[in-house]
Amino acid sequence: MRAVRWLLVIAVVVLAPTVRSHAQSTPGWLNAYREDVARLMHAATSSDFAWKRLAEFTDLHGARLSGSDNLARAIAWSAEKMKADGLENVHTEPVMVPHWIRGRESAEIVDPPIHDVAMLGLGGTVATPPEGVEAEVLPVNSFEDLQARAADARGRIVLFNVPYTNYSETVTYRTTSARAAAQYGAVGVLVRSVGPIGLRTAHTGSVQYAPGLPQIPAASISLEDTNRIVRLTARGRYVRMRLVTSGHYEPDVESANLVAEIRGREKPEEIVLLGAHIDSWDVGTGAADDGVGCVVTWEALRLMKKLGLHPRRTVRLVLFTNEENGVRGATAYADRYGETANNHVFALESDSGVLSPATLGFSGSVAARALMAQVGSLLTPIGLGDIGPGGGGADIGPIAQIGNVPTMAYLGDATRFFVFHHTAADTVERISTEDIARAAAAVAAVTWVVAEMPERLPR
């Protein structure tokens, strides 16, 4: 998941008032959709098809980092399955993506001797020399604290010991850690993993270097290892560490956005866009981030086909490539379809997991919000009747911005999500059949109404 952009969405959801629909009587115009929506939701929630598809997808194509063979296989496998599902216009749209490779990596406390540290190099980190960098550790608890101790940072490995509050707030220390430490002459940087709790669990995610500053090796370490180092230094004990990273970029690789559609029966040129990202980090199996988003948006099309529902507008599914470390799939889509962005009447993204309690977030005009609040009332049976603010996402963002497209996001519970987000523990075991079925039901229901109603959703 692309942190800054996308998590602002969650912050908005938390801070802004919810648009409540259940106090309103369900408007009569929705009666035309009630039966089909009920059929879609029943088909989704009475089956474990979505969970099983996610399990098979992640079992076969575990970690899917951009440039990897796994990602290429995942795209090819999904295209075949989409064709078998009867989806239309299944095709790939080539995108050149970065090819960063983690390689061998480790961290250890060498004085006091000798203790392994649970770590993951941050995505995009440079390599250390083969023998690593070895230096005294300087723990700091904020950017301000680092600034106050700037004179101590030279030649050291800076450790950002920042307790997790929420993702959008804490992730800043991951993305900008390297530039913050490099400006004061640090030789490496570590961040306490961005997550609330864990079992000695390290979280990866991208680090961003700044032009004009040295690129120093950057890694995340578990909160337990962070605590250990902080306790040792608080007792006056000098802590010396060795950090080994091997991260490097190989030449860009051709990847692709995977597209499938149900062509609209009356207004095929008007697009209801569903999106998720098919790439993942190179640890775990990318089940929650974002295999599950791929499956639940895909399910909307599969279920319509299965139930013989042919919408007025075209429903287009795009499984974007390279969200995690480049967002090149999103950019490529916007480049390709920017001139017809106005034809996109609605865009929905699922890239926040599906854990309960989930919500739907929507961003659009006052008129569109009022309409979507009414549509939301159809989702009351699955507990998602209240549509809040906070639509959008990293992958649908660029096209939505060009076309001023109303956007929606499926937002799983954040607290549990960030326990295993970007870790080896992001596997299908974290996701229940109920949660994935509910998400598929919600996406299918909303998609059907927006694609079918006579007038396009107002901007």
Add this chain to the structure above:
Amino acid sequence: MRAVRWLLVIAVVVLAPTVRSHAQSTPGWLNAYREDVARLMHAATSSDFAWKRLAEFTDLHGARLSGSDNLARAIAWSAEKMKADGLENVHTEPVMVPHWIRGRESAEIVDPPIHDVAMLGLGGTVATPPEGVEAEVLPVNSFEDLQARAADARGRIVLFNVPYTNYSETVTYRTTSARAAAQYGAVGVLVRSVGPIGLRTAHTGSVQYAPGLPQIPAASISLEDTNRIVRLTARGRYVRMRLVTSGHYEPDVESANLVAEIRGREKPEEIVLLGAHIDSWDVGTGAADDGVGCVVTWEALRLMKKLGLHPRRTVRLVLFTNEENGVRGATAYADRYGETANNHVFALESDSGVLSPATLGFSGSVAARALMAQVGSLLTPIGLGDIGPGGGGADIGPIAQIGNVPTMAYLGDATRFFVFHHTAADTVERISTEDIARAAAAVAAVTWVVAEMPERLPR
């Protein structure tokens, strides 16, 4: 923790009825101990000294596998601290211990390509060739299932996919996995980690080879990886794995049991023995297994000294070496003190963590149990008034058996304990200041009464 022997204790606790004391009026003879017990318990529970000592102990001497420098340093450091605490007769008693080294290890699914598997070699495993062993995986769900599929095991890597029920039941698949698979010609064996849940967490622990059977490499893998392999094969997908282990034994190393005492003022030859083990596995920091046992038994002596309490009998603390992969410390103690085993009037071990809800277990004669039930009533203020059955432990077991010594165990909650037992996540973060303080209070209180009362505890 030594599985079979020690966990039988827990099974007994679960199955046998609790000796309830709270319905009885507290007998008058205890009045003589009430004030001192209250002082000890207050001193323990009004301070975070024990937690801080455990943190410092594990921060400095993280993993303490037998034969490691960390273990030697932990023993030397503890001896110095014991002297500083004013404990008496602080000394080490040499014990030769095995020196198994894990080395480089890994597991991966190579077909379908290519997926890292979260693993830990089992303690004592032999090495594979440097390039590993590569073979098709045969998942089985029990010893009976393996037997039924014996013809398929030859040349394969057998995977025991046995869901966790409780430790004593499930651990059998870890300890005897290698011999079970080797008898049918398997080239390697994997076990689903012995624990209820995790975050892609592998659990180590010892594996036992059988004479006359090939010694095959043995490792534990996470439940998520187990599920993945089982799902793939259930769908008819051939799964091929590569397993690399480097486990090997170097020559035995001299280690030691660490002994400290408060000498009895009237009956110094009568011993109240407190025990825990100072070694650990080589992952995590051995905080719950069994650093916390060392600290809470040690606290009993430190608190008596601090409060000026000089018991009638000698209280002897032994931090045993090499419990995890040899139990040589326990054997050495029994060898050394076997002739005076009858002088041991009571032995208490803490090697089951201290997580709430904890209980005290006792094993002894009917008369001794009745007396201990009365003593237990003094612990009602800290919630440990009911003494159940199930005393003993791997380290006090040998001497207790020789001398028919009444035994007690401090038994932390097992469900949470086995989430991180023998994993990298066994760190001080898993233990609360309240739980460790309560354990120290309980051990100190019981020890004081048993060491002070005029007549020795009946056998």
